[in-house]
Amino acid sequence: MTPFRTVEISDPSFEKEPLRFITVKSKNLKGRGDICLFVPPDIEKFSEIPLVILLHGVYGSSWSWAFSGGVHQTALCMMNAGIIPPMLIAMPSDGLWGDGSGYVAHDGFDFEKWIAEEVPAAVKINYPGISHFSKLFIGGLSMGGFGALKIGINYAEIFSAVSAHSSLTNLEQMKLFVEEDISHYKQTDPSEEDILQTILKNQLHLPDIRFDCGNADPLIEENRLLHHQLLKHNIDHQYKENEGKHEWPYWQLHVRATLAFFASKC
Numbered sequence: 001m002t003p004f005r006t007v008e009i010s011d012p013s014f015e016k017e018p019l020r021f022i023t024v025k026s027k028n029l030k031g032r033g034d035i036c037l038f039v040p041p042d043i044e045k046f047s048e049i050p051l052v053i054l055l056h057g058v059y060g061s062s063w064s065w066a067f068s069g070g071v072h073q074t075a076l077c078m079m080n081a082g083i084i085p086p087m088l089i090a091m092p093s094d095g096l097w098g099d100g101s102g103y104v105a106h107d108g109f110d111f112e113k114w115i116a117e118e119v120p121a122a123v124k125i126n127y128p129g130i131s132h133f134s135k136l137f138i139g140g141l142s143m144g145g146f147g148a149l150k151i152g153i154n155y156a157e158i159f160s161a162v163s164a165h166s167s168l169t170n171l172e173q174m175k176l177f178v179e180e181d182i183s184h185y186k187q188t189d190p191s192e193e194d195i196l197q198t199i200l201k202n203q204l205h206l207p208d209i210r211f212d213c214g215n216a217d218p219l220i221e222e223n224r225l226l227h228h229q230l231l232k233h234n235i236d237h238q239y240k241e242n243e244g245k246h247e248w249p250y251w252q253l254h255v256r257a258t259l260a261f262f263a264s265k266c
Contacts, residue, residue, distance in 0.1 A: 003121050006032075019072055021062070024122045028110040029095050034062040035122060038072040038089035040079060043129055050087040050135040050266055052259070053119055055144030058100035058177040062093040068248050071255050078256065084263035088127060092119045094147070099178035102171055102185045103147025104192065115147065116155045137262040139163040141251045142219075143174065145211065149195050152207050161208040161265045163258040166246050169195045169222045176218065196229050209237040210261050212254055214244030 004024040012020070018039050026033040043049065054071065056064035065071045071089065078084045094111060095101040101111040115138075124130045138159045140148035145167025152162030168174065171185045171193040191197035199206065213223035220241070227239040238261070244250035 002125055003118070004125075007122065007125060009126050017072060018076065019066055022122050022126060024118065026114055026118050028114040028118060030109060033095065033114055033118065033122075034093045035119060036062040036066050036091040037123065038066070038075055038091070039127075040076070040086040040088065043086070043088065043127065046086055046129050048131050048133045049127075049129045050085065050137065050262065051120065051123060051130050052087050052089045052262055053115065053136070053138045053148075054089060054091050054255075055103065055115065055138070055140030055147045056091070056094060057140075057142030057144050058174075060094070060100075060144075061096065062091055065089075065091040065255075069252050069255060074252070074256060075259060078259055084259050085266055087259075087262070087266075088123065088130065090119055090123050094144070098180040098184070100143045100174065102143060102174055103151060104171065104185060104187060106184050106186075112147075112151055112154070116151050116158065120158070135160050135262075135266055137161050137163070137265070139165075139255075139258045139262070140167075141165040142246065143168055143177070146171070146195065149209070149211070150192070150198050152209075153195075153198050153202050156202060156205050156207045159207050161262055162210075163261050164211040165251050165254055165258070166213050166217050166219055167195070167211055167223060168219065169226045173219065173222065196226060199230070199235055200233065203233070203235060206235070208261075208265060209235075210239070210257075211237070212240040212242055212257065214246065214250045215241050216244060217246045217250075219246065
């Protein structure tokens, strides 16, 4: 029995490269939600294939990681080189609220549950190779990095590992990017607005965590602070600084580290 009233999936004869598209009617979005999928060749030959969810940043949508980041091409090259195993990559929209939903619940919508619960369900309906035993991973950039860290940590029973690039570390930082009033993102539990507090609240059961940031990124100091705070609290994680800014050339290059990190957990 499907958890969605309606499900639409694209026709393979019209698709570009190994990309497919799913639209479902989401209870949490109170409307339709879109997912772009990278489907590795010969997926029908694999069982228990890993599922990676990649979250976009502000202003973006389900096409961003593919058509701004080229992640499907990167993943295919890494698979052909034997660097990573075959994995299915789901790239959902954030719910398309304002300049960015923040991947949290607000204004009558639950953008976190859309990602954590409905996106995996929508993929599993169409790809039986994603089983109960498949590894699930979540990553993202900027606002999507915040979403990946928070959702991966809050749903550690679902996600084995999380990886973030150029991440916001507190929802207050949304004001650097969006025109909507920051009050929209306020949570009933203030710890849900902050990555460190979310980690500390769940520190007895955490996924494997990595994050990186460009040394010319406006969020570099926030990422450095999070790294030092995690060291202070003896929270196991990987952190790296690289050359680069808050832009697609950085994420196009360093998403390789995310995919390799997830591959190491398979």
